[in-house]
Amino acid sequence: MAGWPIIDRADDQRLAQALRAGHTSAMAELYDAYAARLYDYCHVLLRDQDLAAQGLTDSLIIVQERITGLPDPRLFRGWLYAVTRAECLRRRAESGIPEDRQKAREAEGLVETDESTRRLVHAALMALGGQQREILDLTLRHELDPHELAEVLSTTPQKASVLIEQARNDLDDAFAAVVVAATGRDDCPSIPALAGPVGRPLDAETCGRLARHIGNCPICGLRANRKVATARLLHAMPIAAVPADLRERVMGTATAPQYADMRATIAMRSDPPRRAADHDPEDEPRRKAGVWVAVGAAAFGVMFLAGILLLLPGSGGKENSGNQAIAAPPSGSPSDDPSESSPAGATPTKTKTSHTPTPTPTPGKSKTPKPKHTKPATTGPAPTTPGSPPSSAPGTLAVSGCDMRYSSHCKVTVTAQGGPVNWAVARTSGAMRASGSGDLGTGESAYVTVSRTYAGICIGSGSGTVSFTSGASADVRWSC
Secondary structure, eight states, rough: TTTOOOOHHHHHHHOOOOOTTTTTTTHHHHHHHHHHHHHHHHHHHOSHHHHOOOOOOHHHHHHHGGGGGSOOOHHHHHHHHHHHHHHHHHHHHOOOOOEEEEOOOSSSSOOOOOHHHHHHHHHHHHSSSSHHHHIIIIIISSOOOHHHHHHHTTOEEEEHHHHHHHHHEEEHHHHHHHHHHHHEEEEETHHHHOOSSOOOOOOHHHHHHHHHHHOOOHHHHOOOOOOHHHHHHTTTEEEEBTTTTHHHHHHHHHHHHGGGHHHHHHHHHHHOOEEEOOOOOGGGHHHHHHHHHHHHHHHHHHHHHHHHHHHTTOOOOGGGGGOOOOOOOOOOOOOOOSSSSSOOOOOOOEEEEEEEOOOOOOOOOOOOOOOOOOOEEEEEEEOOOOOOOOOOOEEEEEEOOOTTTSSEEEEEEEEEEEOOOEEEEEEESEEEEEEOOOEOOOOOOEEEEEEETTOOOSEEEEEEEEEEEOOOOEEEEEEO
C-alpha cells in the first residue's frame, strides 16, 4: 500500500522473536513497521481519531505483554491484527461510537485519484456488507493472506479464501452497478427503474438487479467493466494519518517502569483472540460421514418402530389416508430481528389439505382410533339445531414458500382455509431465521419475513424450511 512501510514475513518473525526476548528496541521497531497500518484499521473499526489512537496504543501493549502466548513466530502478522481487532471491538461494545466523533485527517503521499472515482468506489463499498468491506480492507490494503485473515476472523483458511473471492466478485458487480447508475441513465431506459432516483445510494439488492441487467444488456455491458482492478479501487480510498505525537505516547507507556501496573491491567482486561477449531481439515469429511451414519441409524430406527405401530390392532393400517397434517411442537427460539422488507409480488400457493379439522396429537400416544363402519356421509351442510349458532370449526393453514434470490430476505405467505386459524412459527432449518404468530379469519392471509442468518455473506445457493405449529412447512431458497 502506498505510504505504508514494506515489511515481509521474515521481518515479522524477527520482530516476534525480539519481543519475546525483551529487546529494548523491539517495541520501537514494531511501531515503525505497523503503526500506520494498524491506526488506519483501528480508525475503520472505531471511526474516531482519539478512539483509534487509544485502541492502537492498548493493542501494542497487549502484544508486548502477551507475546509469550504466540505459539509460532510465523503466525505473528495474523495474531497482531487479531489482537488489534479484538481490542477495538471491545472498546466499541463498551462505549459505542461517539455521536460527535472526529475523523482523522487523510494521510499524504498516497495514490492520486479524482474525487468522482472516489465517490463511485465509496458507493460500491457501501453496497456491500460490513464484513465484506473489512475482508477487502484486510486482504487488499493490509495484504493479509488467507491464513492470516482466518486468524483475524476466527475461521479456517479454506473458508477465508472463499470469503475473499466472494467479496472481490461482489465489489466488481457493485462498482459496475454504480457506474451504470451514474452514467447510463440516458442510454438505457431500464436503468432509472432499476436504480431508483438520482443520488439515492444503492443497496445490495439494487446492485444485484443492476449486475444481472448489465450481464444481459448490450448497451450497459459496454459501459461497465465488470472485472475491474479491485485492489486499485481500494487504494483509491483515503487512509487515516497516524497522529504525530502517538509514537512518543506509545513508547512511554510501553517502556516506563512507573507504568508497569498499567501495562499489566491492559493485558489482563483483554480477551485473547478466538482461534478456529483446532482440527485437521482433512478430518472434516470423516467427521461429517460419522454424523450421517448416526443420522441414518436413527432414521432407520424410527421407520422400523413406525412399521410395527402400523401393524398393531387399532393403528388404522392402510385405511389412514395420510392427508392430515401432524402438528409440530415448537423448538428453539425464533430471532427477534426479522428483516422488514421483501420482494414484491409474493402470492400464496394453496396446498392440499383435508376438509376435516386437523387433530392435535397427545404427547406419548401414537395410535389413531380404529375407523368405525358408518353410513356414507351425505353431501351438503351439516344439520344444525334451530337457533344454534353456525359452526366455527377451525380451518387449515396453507403456506407458500419464497425465493430470496440475490436478496437477504423474502416473505412466506400463510392463509387460513376452511375456517379461522391460530398460527405460529415453530422452527426453521438451514442458515436462516423467522418468527411470527397470529390469528386469521377464513380466507385471510399474513406474511412471515425470512432472512439469512449471515445477511452480509452469501456464497452459492442454499435452502431451508420454515415450520409452523400446525405442521405445515414452507420451502425457502436463495442463490448468490
